[in-house]
Each structure stands twice: as C-alpha cells, then as structure tokens.
Amino acid sequence: MQRAAPAPALGDAVAHQTETFAEGLRLDCGTLLRPLKVAYRTYGRLNESRSNAILICHALTGDQYVAERHPVTGKPGWWEIMVGPGRPIDTNRFFVICANVLGGCMGSSGPPSEMTDAEGRxxxxxxxxxFPPVTIRDMVRAQAMLIERLGIPKLFSVIGGSMGGMQVLEWAALFPGRVFSAIPIATAAWHSAQNIAFHEIGRQAIHADPNFHGGEYWRHGTIPARGLAVARMTAHITYLSEQALARKFGRRLRTGPMLTFDNDLFEVESYLQHQGSTFVQRFDANSYLTITRAMDFFDLAAEHGGSLGEAFRATPVRFCVISFSSDWLFPTAMSREIVRALNAAAANVSFVEITSDKGHDAFLLDEPDLFRTVSGFLKGAAERWSRG
Amino acid sequence: MQRAAPAPALGDAVAHQTETFAEGLRLDCGTLLRPLKVAYRTYGRLNESRSNAILICHALTGDQYVAERHPVTGKPGWWEIMVGPGRPIDTNRFFVICANVLGGCMGSSGPPSEMTDAEGRxxxxxxxxxFPPVTIRDMVRAQAMLIERLGIPKLFSVIGGSMGGMQVLEWAALFPGRVFSAIPIATAAWHSAQNIAFHEIGRQAIHADPNFHGGEYWRHGTIPARGLAVARMTAHITYLSEQALARKFGRRLRTGPMLTFDNDLFEVESYLQHQGSTFVQRFDANSYLTITRAMDFFDLAAEHGGSLGEAFRATPVRFCVISFSSDWLFPTAMSREIVRALNAAAANVSFVEITSDKGHDAFLLDEPDLFRTVSGFLKGAAERWSRG
Known part of the structure; x- marks a missing residue:
C-alpha cells in the first residue's frame, strides 16, 4: 500500500526563461520581495504597433508552458487546444505571453526559489x-512588471480560467488603462466558503504527511508526495461534474472479483490515484499552500470598500464573461455576480453560459462553444481596437 | 503544526449492550463470520402484540447511541431531536432499536473487535x-438476526438517513414480509461516482498517515489521527451546502490580521479542524475503511439483475421517501429514482422533498418539515397497521 516517494523533480531543476527585477515588489503583506523573478513563455510575434499582445493567466496548478511540451512531464502544453497557430487564440496573429504566477514553482519567485534578505542578497x-504570503493582486502586479519590461503599453486581452480568471478580474480592476479586453472564464470575484474548505482539506493532507517536515522537506531531501497527492485528488474531484466522473469511470469494477480491498477497485479510484501521483513530480508542496491561500484571500469587492461595482467603476475594458452549466466549483451564479457588477458599472460586457456536462474542467477541454465564443469575441474586439 | 496523536479511546474500551450469535453470519464475500456480535440500544417498551418496534439505521459515522449520552464523547445522542418521549419517533409509543453496524467500532463485529478463526475461536x-469486507446487505442480515433474537416478527418501521437509508432500502428488498413501513431519508439506491471519489480521498488520507502502519496501528499503540481527521473533514464538507458553510462561517477572518499563514485563518478551517479532531477520539480507522467500502459497493439494482423495480416487486411495504433540496451528496434526483422504481413496482409510496439550505446534514438537524413528515407518516401507517 505504501508507495515510495518519487525523487524530487521540481521546476527549479529546469532552466526557465526569466526576467529579474532588482528593485523587487512590495507585497500586500508589506514584505519587499527583492529581487523579483518572473518566469514566462511567449508564442507568436509582437507586431510593430505592439497592439496584438494577449496575456494568459494560468490556474492553480498550471504554469507558463501553455502551448508547448512541458519541460518536466514531457506532456503537451495545458492549453494547446486553445492557443497556437489557427487556434481560437491564434499565435499567427497574436503575441501570447504567459508567466508562472508569483508563489509558483516553475521559475518565478516562490517557495522553491532562492531566499533573499531585505537587501536582496x-x-x-x-x-x-x-516565503511571504501573496495575493492575486500581487501576482498581477508581478505580471504587470513583466509586461512593461516587454515594452507593451497596453494588452489587447487578458484571458484565464479559474484562478486565472481571478487574475483577469484583478488586471481589469487594477490596470484598466493597460487592458483593452478581458475574458474571465469559470471564475468568481471572491472564493466561496466551500472552495476554501476544499483547499483546507488539501492543506491538511500536506501537513499530515510525515515527509512534509513542517515545510522543511527540502532540508530532508524528501517531498510530501502522499499528502500532495491527496490534495490533488480532492481538487480533481471538484473539477469534474458527477456526469463527467460517471461517464469516464462509472461504478464499474476495474478488474477482478467484487468485495476485495484492492485500493483501485473502482476505476475512479485508480484514475484519481494516477492523477495524484503524476502531479507530485512537477509541483512543490509549499507553492501549493501559498497559491491556495492566495485564492482563499481573494475578494475583489473587499478590496474596493465592499462593492464589486466599485472595482470596475467607469472601466473602459471590454469583458466577455464565460461560465459552464455543470461547473459546481465556480458555478454560473458566481459569473452572474461579476456580470451584475459590470452592468452596474455600465461596462461593456458579454456573458455566455456554455452548456457542458464536463464540470469546472470544461475550460481546459474540447468545448467547441468555448472556442467559438473566445475567437468571436477576440475578432470583434480586434475590429473595435483597430477602429480606435 | 504537528498535533500529538490523542490516546486511543475507541469503542471497544466501553462495555456495550451486545447479543452474540454463535452460529455466525455468512457474508456476501463468502466468509463465515463466527461468532457474530451485534451491539445495540433500545428506547421505549415493546408492546404486548410486538407491533410497535421501529429500527433506526445509523449513518457512516453514527452508532447505536441514538437518544442518550454517548459513552465515549459524553455528547447527546445523534438523533435526540427526532427520537425520544414526545418526539416525532415517540418512545412513549414506540419501541426503538438501533444496532451498531457490522464493521463498526462500537461493539458489533468489526475491525477493532477480537479476531476469530473459522471455528469461532x-x-x-x-x-x-x-476483517472481511462487508456489504450493506450483510449489515441488514446482522440486524435481522438481532430483531429475531428480540422476538419481533415484524418491524413497524425501519428508518434511517444517508447510509442508514441504504439499509432501509435493503431491508425492504430483502425482508419485505418483516417490515410494515420504511422511511429512507437523504439516500440513494446506489453510490455515485462522485461519492465514491470523495470516500477515496478519505481512504487515501488514512493510508498516507504514518501512524496507520498499513492498518496495523493497534500493534504500535498509535492511531492514524491526522489521516482520519482529513477523511472526516472531507466528508463533512460534502454534508453541508454552500449556504450552510457560508452562513456558519462565511469568509470572515477569524482573528488577527489578514495575510498570515495561521492554520485557522478562516473560520471554516478551524471548524473543520475541530470536527476532524474530535472524530478521531471515537472512531476506528479500519472501521472507516470497511464501512465506506460497503457504501461504495452498494447498488440495489445490481443485486436484482440490474432492475431497481425488481428489488421491490410486489412489495407490501409502505414507503415514505424524503430528500432535501440543498443536499448535493444525495440529491433529490437520487430519491426520485427510488420513487420511480417503487412506482414501477406499484408500491405504496409517498415522496417529500423538503426545502432546506442545510445540505445533506439536514436529516440530523432541526427541520420542522422533516419532523412533521415523519410523525405524520408514522401516524398514518399506525392507523393502517391497526386496521389490519
């Protein structure tokens, strides 16, 4: 039953494309993080007028490897179905940027990166x-420094799902003059009690793993693989609808006779165990704790005196808000709250609820309605941008 | 962060009221469990005609202490709000029996009870x-042996919520001549993929705890408290609706400044941690594994050639099926499936969906509509029974 902990194979063993900001970043918690490192990838070419840049914001366990082979797992990029030549976010046309979030483990400043003192030594x-606690707003500030460094005065669009969608909303609220359009997908303006509770399960599982060593596992040459796997398994269930779970795995017994205590008796279980165990190869436990906390802290209304409408007051940003009918983690009602606030702020907003039985995960999957919505919205926005 | 494991204080340290069946019970897996022990409690008095007996079936982490102080925790019985003098299940009128389920840890044969060989030594x-794997049907067979031992030829009613409701359905299917009425509450005729997946999270968390020692923790004088707590926390979230979680705890920061890494930063987290940690004082990890498996195995249609209607063919039992509108673990749709099958079998069935925002937990809480439904149905059934 006991699995050996796999050898550490974290992102910091890989050479990432990184920008370093010697001046650092003052975080919401007050700490000056110095220097700030932001690892990122780009696809396509920035045009002469610097008007075709799209920033993709990744979700909790995503990273900057959007549309290419992942350097640790060797798997395809996490959004190749959406981003690439001829894809809805067409890299023949757009210059696409994605940065590893602050607090992550794929090259940006985060728990696995080298500690510095107040002078940056x-x-x-x-x-x-x-590593200091970070917020979604801190993540967005770090991305904004990267975008400035890349010489892009205004992003044509900011796009992301789930936690990526939280960053999209924060971008629009924080830098309305630097974003032309925004596509928050399967997200919310604040993290629900239920979602916080599911995150807490994952954190507790990590803390309960003896290989966690109170977070000092790097001193012991271990990784809390079991705890991290349980955390990932919990999250994964919340990403799928009952229909998606049942269709994929059903209640069918995988092999052998009924009524044994094999760990993988039901297919859903072996699937989840597989998901959990591949995850620990590429993700750092302290990053998982840091980023889930950032999501839990997120409350865009609270950042604006309790009013979500205030967050978007007089915004010039054009929004396309997208939800999925079977997403119970970030249900359509959450997107409607965003749309209500945008309407109250007299913003330019489209809202699409896509009928899907794939749950929250739908934003990563083959959903033709999602592709049509994104490419259609980008086309319209591009026409509007070029008309001035 | 690390909590010391609490001293073992399991049910087998307590003297329970128990019946022993020397002949044992042949389980669905083929094993003869010998002797069989069934721990139980009764409330009220059996009448002369032995026609006022009600069997309560408890849920996953419940036990036989329905309506009295719990011998381990010192807390009130788990269904005192429903069962007692003048309550909806009125012990002035009814003789109420509840048995610890087979596989449990409060005195019935289960993982913490003494191992016996094939001759019962x-x-x-x-x-x-x-301990051999058990099914819901095995649990019901053990209860039926107890009911026979108590000299009750026919139960006036069998009542239970969640896993208790599974037992109620199994009672009606297995012993239609020995049950006059049945009240399955917040339950299902088969366990969904999502529910199996949530159970798997709990089992994985238990397996990941170093104090589990591959299930041999009793040899080491430890209990896998952290793993069991994570399992309980996971389950607990599924018992509450988002509304219930938000109302009780919201996103309010419990104390102190924002943006620290205190483990109980959000109230929901400290609540869940408390729930998890009190649970380990009274529940055995191997029992938890055994009983969750029994629920996962449950598929009443599969036991009857794939037809749920067949399970209830020509049943004389009178049913009252109850669900709660905000229960997402055993949603109303699951109860409707039961009702459809009962209708197809031309059974006598009432169905009530109770509007509640308390989630699955509602069946244990102060829900006046639930009390009215149960007491009204029992009153009608009693009139029908006395008319013959």
Whole structure:
C-alpha cells in the first residue's frame, strides 16, 4: 500500500526563461520581495504597433508552458487546444505571453526559489515556508512588471480560467488603462466558503504527511508526495461534474472479483490515484499552500470598500464573461455576480453560459462553444481596437 | 503544526449492550463470520402484540447511541431531536432499536473487535485489516438476526438517513414480509461516482498517515489521527451546502490580521479542524475503511439483475421517501429514482422533498418539515397497521 516517494523533480531543476527585477515588489503583506523573478513563455510575434499582445493567466496548478511540451512531464502544453497557430487564440496573429504566477514553482519567485534578505542578497537556501504570503493582486502586479519590461503599453486581452480568471478580474480592476479586453472564464470575484474548505482539506493532507517536515522537506531531501497527492485528488474531484466522473469511470469494477480491498477497485479510484501521483513530480508542496491561500484571500469587492461595482467603476475594458452549466466549483451564479457588477458599472460586457456536462474542467477541454465564443469575441474586439 | 496523536479511546474500551450469535453470519464475500456480535440500544417498551418496534439505521459515522449520552464523547445522542418521549419517533409509543453496524467500532463485529478463526475461536488480537469486507446487505442480515433474537416478527418501521437509508432500502428488498413501513431519508439506491471519489480521498488520507502502519496501528499503540481527521473533514464538507458553510462561517477572518499563514485563518478551517479532531477520539480507522467500502459497493439494482423495480416487486411495504433540496451528496434526483422504481413496482409510496439550505446534514438537524413528515407518516401507517 505504501508507495515510495518519487525523487524530487521540481521546476527549479529546469532552466526557465526569466526576467529579474532588482528593485523587487512590495507585497500586500508589506514584505519587499527583492529581487523579483518572473518566469514566462511567449508564442507568436509582437507586431510593430505592439497592439496584438494577449496575456494568459494560468490556474492553480498550471504554469507558463501553455502551448508547448512541458519541460518536466514531457506532456503537451495545458492549453494547446486553445492557443497556437489557427487556434481560437491564434499565435499567427497574436503575441501570447504567459508567466508562472508569483508563489509558483516553475521559475518565478516562490517557495522553491532562492531566499533573499531585505537587501536582496541570496541566502543559499530556498524560501520554503519563509516565503511571504501573496495575493492575486500581487501576482498581477508581478505580471504587470513583466509586461512593461516587454515594452507593451497596453494588452489587447487578458484571458484565464479559474484562478486565472481571478487574475483577469484583478488586471481589469487594477490596470484598466493597460487592458483593452478581458475574458474571465469559470471564475468568481471572491472564493466561496466551500472552495476554501476544499483547499483546507488539501492543506491538511500536506501537513499530515510525515515527509512534509513542517515545510522543511527540502532540508530532508524528501517531498510530501502522499499528502500532495491527496490534495490533488480532492481538487480533481471538484473539477469534474458527477456526469463527467460517471461517464469516464462509472461504478464499474476495474478488474477482478467484487468485495476485495484492492485500493483501485473502482476505476475512479485508480484514475484519481494516477492523477495524484503524476502531479507530485512537477509541483512543490509549499507553492501549493501559498497559491491556495492566495485564492482563499481573494475578494475583489473587499478590496474596493465592499462593492464589486466599485472595482470596475467607469472601466473602459471590454469583458466577455464565460461560465459552464455543470461547473459546481465556480458555478454560473458566481459569473452572474461579476456580470451584475459590470452592468452596474455600465461596462461593456458579454456573458455566455456554455452548456457542458464536463464540470469546472470544461475550460481546459474540447468545448467547441468555448472556442467559438473566445475567437468571436477576440475578432470583434480586434475590429473595435483597430477602429480606435 | 504537528498535533500529538490523542490516546486511543475507541469503542471497544466501553462495555456495550451486545447479543452474540454463535452460529455466525455468512457474508456476501463468502466468509463465515463466527461468532457474530451485534451491539445495540433500545428506547421505549415493546408492546404486548410486538407491533410497535421501529429500527433506526445509523449513518457512516453514527452508532447505536441514538437518544442518550454517548459513552465515549459524553455528547447527546445523534438523533435526540427526532427520537425520544414526545418526539416525532415517540418512545412513549414506540419501541426503538438501533444496532451498531457490522464493521463498526462500537461493539458489533468489526475491525477493532477480537479476531476469530473459522471455528469461532478467539485469536487474542483485533481483526484490524483482516476483517472481511462487508456489504450493506450483510449489515441488514446482522440486524435481522438481532430483531429475531428480540422476538419481533415484524418491524413497524425501519428508518434511517444517508447510509442508514441504504439499509432501509435493503431491508425492504430483502425482508419485505418483516417490515410494515420504511422511511429512507437523504439516500440513494446506489453510490455515485462522485461519492465514491470523495470516500477515496478519505481512504487515501488514512493510508498516507504514518501512524496507520498499513492498518496495523493497534500493534504500535498509535492511531492514524491526522489521516482520519482529513477523511472526516472531507466528508463533512460534502454534508453541508454552500449556504450552510457560508452562513456558519462565511469568509470572515477569524482573528488577527489578514495575510498570515495561521492554520485557522478562516473560520471554516478551524471548524473543520475541530470536527476532524474530535472524530478521531471515537472512531476506528479500519472501521472507516470497511464501512465506506460497503457504501461504495452498494447498488440495489445490481443485486436484482440490474432492475431497481425488481428489488421491490410486489412489495407490501409502505414507503415514505424524503430528500432535501440543498443536499448535493444525495440529491433529490437520487430519491426520485427510488420513487420511480417503487412506482414501477406499484408500491405504496409517498415522496417529500423538503426545502432546506442545510445540505445533506439536514436529516440530523432541526427541520420542522422533516419532523412533521415523519410523525405524520408514522401516524398514518399506525392507523393502517391497526386496521389490519
């Protein structure tokens, strides 16, 4: 029953494309993180007028490898179905950028990256649990520094699902003059009690793993693989609808006779165990704790005196809000709240609820209605932008 | 962050009221469990005609202490709001019986009870992981042996919620001549893929706890408290609706400044941690594994050639099926499936969906509509029974 912990194979063993900001970033918690490193990938070409840049914001366990082979797992990029030549976000036409989030584990400043002191001097050890807490707003500020460094005065669009959608909303609220359009997908303006509770399960599972060593696992040459796997399994269930789970796995016994205590008796179980165990190869436990906390902290209305409408007051940004009918983690009602606030702010907003039985995961999957909606909205926005 | 494991305080340290069946019980898996022990409690008095007996079937983590102080925790019985003098299940009128389920840890044969060999000879050690897998049908057969021993030819009613409701359905299917009426509450005729997946999270968390020792924790004087707590926390979230979670805890920060990594930053988290940690004082991890498996195996249609209607063919039992509008673990649609099958079998069935925002937990809580429904149905059934 006990699985050996796999050898550490974290992102910091890979050379990522990175920008370093010596001046650092003052975080919402007050800490000056110095220097700031932002790892990122780009696809396509920035045009002469610098008007074709799209920023993709990744979700909790995503990273900057959107549309190419992942350097750790060797798998295709997480959104190749959406981003690439001739895809809805067409890299023949757009210059696409995606940055690893602040607090992540694929090259941006985060728990596995080297700790620095207040003067920015390296400390010869990873941050680990000493990495300061970050917010979605901190993540967006770090991305904004990257976008400025890349010489892009205004993004044509900011697009993301789930936690990526939270960043999209924060971009529009924080930098309305630097974003022409925004596509928040399967997201919410604040994290629900239920979602916080599911995150807490994952965090508790990580803390309960003896290989976690209070977060100092890097000192012990271990990784809390079991705890991280349970966290991932929990999250994964919340990403799927009952229909999607049942269709994929049903209640069919996988092999052998009924009524044994084999761990993988039901197919859904072996699937989840597989999901959990591949995940630990590429993700850092302290990053998982840091990023889930950032999602839990997120409350865009609270950042604006309790009014979500205030967050978007007089916004010039054009929005396309997208939800999925079977998403129970970020249900359509959450998207409607965003749309209501945007309407109250007299914003230019389209809202599409896509009928799908794939649950929250739908934003990553083959959903023709999603592709049509995104490409159609981008086309219309491009016409509007070129008309001035 | 690390909590010390609490001292073992399992049910087998408590003297329970128990019946022993020397002949044992042949389980669905083929094993003869011998002897069979069934721990139980009764409330009220059996009348002369033995016509006022009600069997309560408890849920996953319930036990036989329905309407009295719990011998381990000292807390009130788990259904005192429903069962007692003048309550909807009125012990002034009815003789109420509740047995600890087979596989449980409060005195019935289960993983913490003493292991026996094929001749029933005690082995001087607990069963632990060697306890055979059991089914909901096995649980019901054990209860039926108890009911026979108590000299009750026919139960006036069998009542239970969640896994208790599965037992109610199984009672009606297995012993239609020994049950006059049945009230399955917040339950299903088969366990969904999503519910199996949530159980798998809990089992994985238990397996991941180093104090689990592959299920041999009783040899080491430990209990897998952290893993069991994570399992309980996961289950608990599924018992509450988003509304219930939000109303009780919201997103309010419990104390202190925002943006720290305190484990109980959000109230929902400290609540869940509390729920998890009190649970481990009274529940055995191997029992948890055994009973969740029994629920996952449950598929009443599969037991009857794939037809749920066949399970109830020509049943004389009178049913009152109850669901709650905000229960997403055992949603109303699951109850409707039961009702459809009962209708197809031309059974006598009432169906009530109770509007509640308390989620699955509603069946244990102060829900006046539930009380009215149960007491009204029992009153009508009693009139019908006395008319003959």
């Amino acid at each position: 390296p400390q010869g050890r990873p941050w680990g649990t000493a | 005690p082995q001087g050690r607990p069963w632990g992981t060697a």
